Amino acid sequence: MKILVTAKRVTDPDAKIRVKPDGTGIETVGLEYKLNPFCENAVEAAVGIVEKGGGEVVAVTIGNDDAVNNLRTALAMGAERGIHVKATDDQLDSDLAARLLAKVFEREKPDLFILGKQAVDGDSNQVGQLVAEYLGLPQACFASKIEVAPGKATVTREIDGGLETLELALPAVITADLRLNTPRLPTLPNVLKAKRKPIAAVTPAELGVDTALKVATVAYEAPPQRKGGMKVKTVAELVDKLKNEAKVL
Amino acid sequence: MSILVIAEVSGGKLRKATLNAVTFARQLAAARGDTVAIGVLGAGVGGAAAEAAAFGPVHVVDAPALATCTAGTWAGAVADLAGAVGANAVAATSSTFSRDLLPRVAARLGAGMVSEVVAVTPDGRFKRPMWAGNVVATVEVKTPKAVFTVRSTEFALADPAGAPGAVAAAAVTVADDGKAKVVSFAPTVSARPDLGEAKVVVSGGRGLKDKEGWKVLDPLADLFGAAVGATRAVVDAGIVPNDLQVGQTGKVVAPNLYFAVALSGAIQHIAGMKASKVIVAINKDEEAPIFSVADYGLVGDAFKVVPEMIEEIKRARAG
Numbered sequence: 113m114k115i116l117v118t119a120k121r122v123t124d125p126d127a128k129i130r131v132k133p134d135g136t137g138i139e140t141v142g143l144e145y146k147l148n149p150f151c152e153n154a155v156e157a158a159v160g161i162v163e164k165g166g167g168e169v170v171a172v173t174i175g176n177d178d179a180v181n182n183l184r185t186a187l188a189m190g191a192e193r194g195i196h197v198k199a200t201d202d203q204l205d206s207d208l209a210a211r212l213l214a215k216v217f218e219r220e221k222p223d224l225f226i227l228g229k230q231a232v233d234g235d236s237n238q239v240g241q242l243v244a245e246y247l248g249l250p251q252a253c254f255a256s257k258i259e260v261a262p263g264k265a266t267v268t269r270e271i272d273g274g275l276e277t278l279e280l281a282l283p284a285v286i287t288a289d290l291r292l293n294t295p296r297l298p299t300l301p302n303v304l305k306a307k308r309k310p311i312a313a314v315t316p317a318e319l320g321v322d323t324a325l326k327v328a329t330v331a332y333e334a335p336p337q338r339k340g341g342m343k344v345k346t347v348a349e350l351v352d353k354l355k356n357e358a359k360v361l
Numbered sequence: 362m363s364i365l366v367i368a369e370v371s372g373g374k375l376r377k378a379t380l381n382a383v384t385f386a387r388q389l390a391a392a393r394g395d396t397v398a399i400g401v402l403g404a405g406v407g408g409a410a411a412e413a414a415a416f417g418p419v420h421v422v423d424a425p426a427l428a429t430c431t432a433g434t435w436a437g438a439v440a441d442l443a444g445a446v447g448a449n450a451v452a453a454t455s456s457t458f459s460r461d462l463l464p465r466v467a468a469r470l471g472a473g474m475v476s477e478v479v480a481v482t483p484d485g486r487f488k489r490p491m492w493a494g495n496v497v498a499t500v501e502v503k504t505p506k507a508v509f510t511v512r513s514t515e516f517a518l519a520d521p522a523g524a525p526g527a528v529a530a531a532a533v534t535v536a537d538d539g540k541a542k543v544v545s546f547a548p549t550v551s552a553r554p555d556l557g558e559a560k561v562v563v564s565g566g567r568g569l570k571d572k573e574g575w576k577v578l579d580p581l582a583d584l585f586g587a588a589v590g591a592t593r594a595v596v597d598a599g600i601v602p603n604d605l606q607v608g609q610t611g612k613v614v615a616p617n618l619y620f621a622v623a624l625s626g627a628i629q630h631i632a633g634m635k636a637s638k639v640i641v642a643i644n645k646d647e648e649a650p651i652f653s654v655a656d657y658g659l660v661g662d663a664f665k666v667v668p669e670m671i672e673e674i675k676r677a678r679a680g
């Protein structure tokens with residue numbers, strides 16, 4: 113089975129993000145970048161399926177030149193080769209990212225396309241669904257379990273109210289949630305091996321995609337801050353405050 | 362033109378959360394001079410459509426192919442409905458239902474989509490959180506049509522319209538695309554209120570250790586008729602079901618009162634609860650980040666403090 117997976121470059125998920133004073137973006141000085149955690153789950157799932165049943169995993173990233181480093185992480189986890197679509201975040205919206213990925217899909221013709229359910233920077237949670245629609249494929253979003261059989265995938269999804277299991281005809285699109293698996297840490301030999309794995313670069317123009325945006329981000333600001341930090345010494349004091357100050361009892 | 366709110370129906374009933382999107386749609390309609398309509402889709406949704414009519418005109422697509430929600434089949438139905446009623450915008454309250462479905466609708470309509478809208482600006486732009494809520498972005502939709510999911514915590518439940526709306530069957534035919542089918546659903550069974558709708562939420566973290574330790578929260582939740590929430594660590598450990606997770610990748614809640622017990626306050630968790638009115642944190646580590654967003658922090662062992670607090674609250678209420 114051939115599986116395409118995403119490997120998006122994001123700011124360190126645990127970093128404290130600050131907005132630039134002029135509101136044109138975030139402070140990037142000293143920020144570290146990582147592979148999007150949900151993409152790690154996607155890569156792990158794909159590599160796991162291919163280790164069991166054979167096939168090939170191809171990883172794709174859309175990003176600046178540094179995104180190649182994050183693509184290499186996916187290669188070190190077991191993807192065979194990478195595709196780097198050259199575009200910077202400010203040139204993209206979810207829709208354009210999806211149309212670029214749909215073109216890559218058409219070139220690669222995989223049986224399955226597994227993406228992270230969202231990127232921890234943009235938090236939009238749209239791209240997998242958009243790709244599925246552009247390609248006319250079935251989707252299973254927020255996957256916590258994937259089983260493949262010839263011509264079909266059975267996917268358990270984490271949804272409001274419980275767990276739903278869907279059966280999809282292949283080819284299909286799946287978006288990974290965090291409980292899908294525990295992503296492996298690349299071993300040093302695999303990191304070295306990944307350096308020699310092929311990465312093909314391609315531009316949006318070469319993919320023949322119209323790069324007009326449907327949604328533009330025009331300003332960034334810090335959210336309102338809570339005035340927290342007040343401590344009480346005893347349970348009695350806490351309950352007294354809840355009753356007489358906050359009036360929530 | 363009209364703004365079409367897509368209703369969420371569960372067990373034949375209109376989900377209350379639909380009404381948060383109605384409020385958003387009314388705000389947007391007022392700014393643009395548009396009207397608001399509600400789309401009720403599904404199989405056997407007559408009852409839900411009648412409920413929805415209290416809030417505005419309703420367009421119904423009732424079809425056997427919509428008995429279960431598979432996004433491919435549903436997206437066609439929603440996009441066709443938007444076309445049939447002349448809608449230039451489609452909106453729904455953010456949930457796993459709408460997050461799964463609406464991007465496909467946007468692709469069908471050639472529309473830009475904004476996820477998790479928290480505000481409409483006077484000049485017709487939209488605010489939305491990014492980076493786990495550490496940044497609020499202002500975005501502009503460049504296409505004539507637009508699709509939105511909106512945060513229930515930022516738009517109140519809508520009041521009924523002055524006069525009930527008409528309920529009309531829409532001229533939309535639905536065909537199952539046959540590519541996806543629901544084979545089973547394992548519901549979370551709980552006697553407690555829905556996380557999104559509860560006035561009080563009691564959340565616990567890894568510090569409660571296991572299913573046995575978790576029970577310390579039950580009498581506290583009982584005392585308030587509260588919903589119970591959890592951190593990712595607790596869900597990952599299998600102590601509670603996945604749909605109790607609060608945070609960046611779980612539910613976003615804003616109750617009147619939020620108890621954060623034995624949880625550290627990772628940015629991903631805070632993203633889901635920091636709009637709560639009053640936050641109480643109980644943690645044995647005085648440096649825990651949760652204290653920085655708490656109105657009342659108490660340093661202590663949850664297994665000792667929570668039972669004491671329950672007794673003290675009972676006394677305070679009696680007195």
Ligand SMILES: Cc1cc2nc3c(=O)[nH]c(=O)nc-3n(C[C@H](O)[C@H](O)[C@H](O)COP(=O)(O)OP(=O)(O)OC[C@H]3O[C@@H](n4cnc5c(N)ncnc54)[C@H](O)[C@@H]3O)c2cc1C
Pocket residue numbers: 125149150232565566567568569591592593594595606607608609610611612622623624625626627628629630633643644645646649661662663664
């Ligand atoms: C991409 C991504 C998305 C994520 N999304 C979410 C999300 O949506 N929601 C979420 O919650 N997390 C999310 N996380 C995980 C998050 O980063 C934290 O790992 C998680 O929230 C920690 O859970 P915790 O606070 O229960 O555990 P810990 O961080 O281990 O904290 C346990 C706390 O309990 C305290 N404690 C221990 N024993 C006691 C005791 N007896 N009495 C009182 N206090 C005690 C400790 O002092 C400590 O502060 C996400 C992570 C990533 C990478």
